[in-house]
Amino acid sequence: MTSDTPAGRAQAIGRQLDHIEARLMAGHLDRRGFIRMATMLGVGTLAATTMADKALAIGANQAELKRELQPRYDYIVCGSGSSGSVVARRLAEDTGVQVLLLEAGGAADAPSILNPAVWYTNIGGPFDWGYKTMPRPGLNNRSIAMPMGKAIGGGSSINATVWARGHKNDYDRWARETGDPAWGYQHVLEIFKRIEDRQGEPDPARRGKGGLVFMQPAPDASPLAPAMVQGCAAIGIPAFADHNGAMMEGAGGAAIANLCIGKDGRRRNVPSHYLYPIMDQPNLTILTQALVHKVTLQGKKAVGVEFEWDGRVRKIGVAREVVLSTGAINTPRILMASGIGDAKELVRLGTPVVANLPGVGQNFQDHTMVAACMWEPPEQAPARNNSAEATFFWKSDPKLPTPDLQPFQIEIPFSSEITSKQAVPTAWTIGPGIVQPKTRGFLRFTSTDPKAGVEIHAKVLEHPDDMAAMRKAIELCREIGNSAPMKPFVKREVMPGPIKGAELDDFIRNAAVSYFHATCTAKMGKDKMSVVDAKLRVHGVQDLRIADGSVMPHITTGNTMAPCVIIGERLAEIVKAG
Known part of the structure; x- marks a missing residue:
């Protein structure tokens, strides 16, 4: 901005x-x-x-609480991201319990975090864990970044600030797979309405006002954003006033994006909504730069956490429960280090088997974007807000039950390391994205050392249906970018141009990047590959729960911050209900 x-x-x-x-x-x-x-x-x-x-x-x-660390807390929450911040807040609302929140990163007050327009500069920087995928054929044997936030707020501190609820069908599918209707859309909608403080056109049937989470349609948006929405309408994708709400109960549409950006133009990460207001309470202790090694166990019961903080390894006990909210890569890592996972893999790593759960680290899902559909404008328009203010959801095949495409209009030349060679510095982008992938990847751990690497076999675009969907997404983005409403902003199409067949597929594989939504590696459910049940309890282990994106059985349709907040709210509901 x-x-x-x-x-x-x-x-x-x-x-x-x-x-x-x-x-x-x-x-x-x-x-x-x-x-x-x-x-x-x-x-x-x-x-x-x-x-x-x-x-x-x-x-x-907080200084006093750190000086006087207790040997035991009622709850230990590991991770302060989009789920962990919510869990810690809701548990600490009961002032009769003591809550310890452990965060591996530091404060979230750096200019690159506070300024949402430059979110992409955090990729690979000090606030990112720095994970990369293993080279695989779906990406022409490229390795791509898999950003995960390493600061208070986790991903909500380095993402593009988009508040995307997901589709109605996502939650109803979760309810079916867990056997618990409370995960279905009807109940989740009530949670959204309770927690939201949405600005903009009222929709009391679907949207909330006055809750903890402030969001708004991109204010004072770049002229590119409404032009893209009009371009969508020109090719038959209907325009909506809200990219959540009614649009995400049907076949999709186009809209200005809902962003967690305050009236002052700064990022509003999840802790700013949930944690900051109660950080002066004496029952909430927050430790930053605290790297969790493992859950400590007595038999099959969680009794505390081992973590590294202030120069040494410590063990602190728990009276009630440990909650892992460390994300789709670190949560499986901690489980494996604790003896919870596939027995064969634990034996290979030399870790005693506590619970044989073969689903730990499996079912990996992410959204994929092609970073290269680009146009050069007659003159450069400065980026505003999060530099990505308009989006659409649509189906690559009308027979699909749920939209599987989510391109974003991006006000900078967003590109991969290969397509950047053709990029124009003043260009803008429409990034084709698939959000109902059929590809399923997996994690493979090389060591139980918490600082050792993990192999991320994302298997991006290795399912033929994903490639077919991406081809359709590129076709739509090119139609929109070259449509009449966009012509005032187009001097020429930079790439890809009207390429087809093997040339298009090669372009896709060279341009594909992560949408930064790694999820589903410790899924909830009832089958043999599930890791937690509908109440987010780890199968076979007492007093240990997981609340983060890893528990999704299937990834949601769109950016995953808002669904992760829902997961945190659901865990709090479950715990408070006894």
């Missing part, structure tokens, strides 16, 4: 406020100095005073 727009100026002020607030919490600025500087930035005296008092209370409380 540029600083010459009202939203851009608000974002610049917001970044300055974040900087001085961080200095205040760290003890490098006093209360009076903060209030003076905040008022100079245009914050009212009362609001500045409230901000200062909250930040000081949080800083003092």
Whole structure:
């Protein structure tokens, strides 16, 4: 977002406020100095005073809790991402319980995190675990990045801020596979309505207002975004005012994206909604730079966690339950290190078998995007908001029950390491994406060392139906990009052009990248490959649950942050219900 727009100026002020607030919490600025500087930035005296008092209370409380770590907590939550932050918040709402939250990364106050327009610069950086897939034929033996957030907020701190609920059919399918109707759309919709604080056109039947999670249709969007929605309409994909709601109960459509970006233009990650408001409570201890090694067990009962923090390995006990919320790669890693997984693989690694669960690390699913459908404009338009403000969901085959395509209009020349050689610096992109993949990959662990590598066999595009869907996605994106509503923004099509057959397939394999939605590696269900049951309890292990994207039996239709929040909310409901 540029600083010459009202939203851009608000974002610049917001970044300055974040900087001085961080200095205040760290003890490098006093209360009076903060209030003076905040008022100079245009914050009212009362609001500045409230901000200062909250930040000081949080800083003092968390510092004291870290100095006085307890030998045992009622709950230990591992991971502060889109599910873990929710779980920790909901459990700590009962002030009679003590909650310990462990996060392997650090604070989420870096400019590249706070500024949503540059989210892509975090890929491969200090806030990313840095995972890559194994080379495989579906990608012409390329290895691609598999970003996972390593900071407070996990993926919600480095993603593109998109709040995409998924399709109605996704949740009804979960309900069927788990045998629990509470995972179905009817109940999940009620959770969404309760937690959302959606701005924009009201839809009380489907959308929430006044909840914890602030989101809005991209404000002051680039002219490219509504033009793409109009381009979709020109080829028969209907336009909607909301990319969630009614659009995701039917055949799909096009809309301006819902984004978790505040009125000040800054990223609103999941902890900003859930954790920050209660970090001054004495029953919530948050440790950053705390790398979980394994769950400690007595027989088949979880009794605590072993983790590395402040220069040494520690063990802390748990009175009630351990909750793993460390994501689709690290959750299986921790399970395997704890003796929970495929018995043959555990024996190979030299780990005693506690629970033989062959589904750990299997069923890997992700969304795939082709980073290369690109147009050069007559003149460059600066990116705004998250640099990706419009999207559509559609079916590659009308007979499908659920949309399987989700391209995004991206206001920069988004490309792979191969297609970047043809990219134009001023170009914009429509990224074809498939979101109902039939490919199923797997993880293979090379060691129980928590810092050792993991082999990610994503098997991208190795199912022929996925390649067929991607061909259709490219066809649609080219039609839209070359449509009449987009002509004011097109000097020429950069790539791919009207290529067909083997040449198109080669282009796809060279341009494909991850959509950054790794999931499904510890799925819930009742079959022999499931890892948790409908109440998110690990099969065969007492007092251990999982709440993150790994428990999805099938990946949702669209960006996965919002569904991961639902998983956290569902676990909290289940635990509180006893």
